[in-house]
Amino acid sequence: MPSKKAIYKVVAILVILAVIAFFVFFPAQLDKQTNRLHDSNLPVISEQARALHRQLFIGDWHSDSLMWKRDLIENHDYGHVDIPRLQQGNVALQMFTTVTKSPDGINYEENSTDASDNITKLALVNLWPISTWDSLAERALFQASKALELAQRFPDQVSLITSKSDLSQFLEKRKANPKLLGMLLGTEGSHALDGDLSNIQRLFDSGFRMMSLQHFFDNKLGGSLHGVSGEGLTEFGKNAIQTMRSLGVMLDVSHSSEQVVKDILAMSNQPLLISHTGFYGHCPSARNISDDLMQQIAANDGLIAVGYWDGAVCEPNVTEIAKAIKYGIELVGSEHIALGSDYDGATSVPFDTSELVYLTQALLDLGLSESQIKQVMGDNMLRYLQAHLPD
Template sequence: MKKTRIVVALAAVVVIAYVGVRTFVPSVIEGQMNQVQRGQSNNVDETTLAFHNSLIVGDWHADTLLWDRDIAEQAELGHVDIPRLQKGNVALQMFTTVTKSPEGLNYEENATDAPDSITKLSLVQGWPMATWTSLTARAIHQADKLNQLAQQHPDDLMIVTSQSSLADFLTKRESTPKLVAGLLGTEGSHALDGKLENIQVLYDKGFRMMSLQHFFDNKLGGSLHGTSQTGLSEFGRQAVEKMQALDIIVDVSHSSEQTVKDVLAISQAPLVISHTGFNGHCQSKRNIDDSLMQQIADKGGLIAVGYWDGAICKITPNDVADSIIYGLKLVGEDHISLGSDFDGGVTTSFDSSELSVITRALLQKNVSKQSIAKVMGGNMLKFLQKQLPAN
């Protein structure tokens, strides 16, 4: 009897400890990684706010689904949730799924076999057992969270997977102006678990954009932050062809410069860089050469500007505007978008509820309203209307 009581007591301690870890550790980790450091006032005058709220606003990259919080509710943590997207007048939000990230990640060099921080995060957050070993399962788990949210809150979030569902969204938004369109993308195609057939698996789960690499080289080819700086592998070539056959948008953020060149050489559709800066504006190992940016734009692609120091060197709204203006001069107003990298382990000076500060900064720098409308989301909308699957 005494032995039984000891076992029960130990089991209770384990359960209590695990509940404590699940309750507190994820929020502590996110609080350290996704910060907002406000400097100048983020208040915007009524005229600017009215103009901002008249725009279609879109963001190509947020890693919000990685974190263990209910994004139907406004949080103090991080950068993105549905109420904050609504306050920021965001119509189009690409939710990108992080499935592997090396410990000690940096912009210079990361080994493919470095210890993975997402494995530990999945355990701490109580993800399904399949996610402990499968990167595809991790992407699917995050997609399921978004799809469930849309089912539970149909007046706040609608999943968009096609040109027809995008048109339905725009019609519905006329009577439900706070409605947000959620789209799904991968943060690197290691999420395929090395299998081409998983492209179809993820497509069937709603994924419509796939980036090829993250912070390390993978089976598809070299990362900008990997050890090899090689280009697209034969497997990578086959993956790009299969993605584009399904009208999946190919994202070359984090890809090595040689990989970008190789993808440009074979691509049958315009490319996206979903979150970046310009090396000519902010010389950083995070940013590829301006000449490649021009080639992407020349083939109809979009370059989405981020808000964190690794991409634009500083983080104020004026710094974001300066990076955008540099891009406008480099590739033209039809090829610049927004790519926040919100909730992706970055520090910014505003969150998704405060995107009007970008509009304000661009107006103050005498950017035309036409260009602002395109950058803030018009270009993203037009791109999706052409590049998503028809149905």
């Protein structure tokens, strides 16, 4: 009979192996369960759609892929985005957004700032650095570091874009290397500032060129579309916006309260972004702001990027996504519409980034012209970046 000491040793080894197995295998399982592809009727791809898709310059304003423990240089059979699948989908530009706080029991109606935070749990499970456990700014910087490492290690596949000159160089390189991806960095909410204006400069210095103001809850800058107060910009928020604009940071109001959006429009005539959304007139969801406010954003030369998930388009299939895009074109004009998938943002979508040709086909099926499709799929994003990236 084994001694108690031997039994304790075996138990200790088993516990250690179980802990190792958890941290090795659970993050991928969580990713698979959270970022799903659902069964959906996908259109038959015509030769016209294939030929057009090969010609497109495609850009997407919103993917949360850096949040997950997934090596983006490798091809995966789960989640929505990695570099090989972006290349397969003929994507030229991808904005990667960093999620730093997300409330437990998340919903689009009302979330308290005191709600338990899902990203703290994710940081622990995915073994993020200790500095990220209680600092939202460090969480954003850590996620950005993964993108920067990709660009440094694989310059023939990934190019980080932080300025107009970077963008021009990328476009030249891509003529000879059509698989080259232009990567940009943005925040999912300015709670990533940790309430400190100096963190805007820190994030800018690390490559961030788009910052959204709110996420699912009110913060020091003002009210969220899904928060409690419904309030507009605070004095801190106004100061933050002035600092961002002085650096050349593009402002994203995807989750901002309607009053925050109105306050920003009243501050200046600089165009705004909505990096991932739907249209209330097409999908009356609490996730989507009013059509009237969308028209005001567009009238100020803003850009509205349409998402692929239920909160944005109500019925998340490729036809409804295409209908949302068509609705937006009819509401504000094709020059103000872009793509904002919200891939890997705890969403369930009908196709991943390698399968974007299905969207091209669906847009053709709805009667959009090839010129309109080119605008929406990426030309508008390129134009906006050429105008609003810092010099």
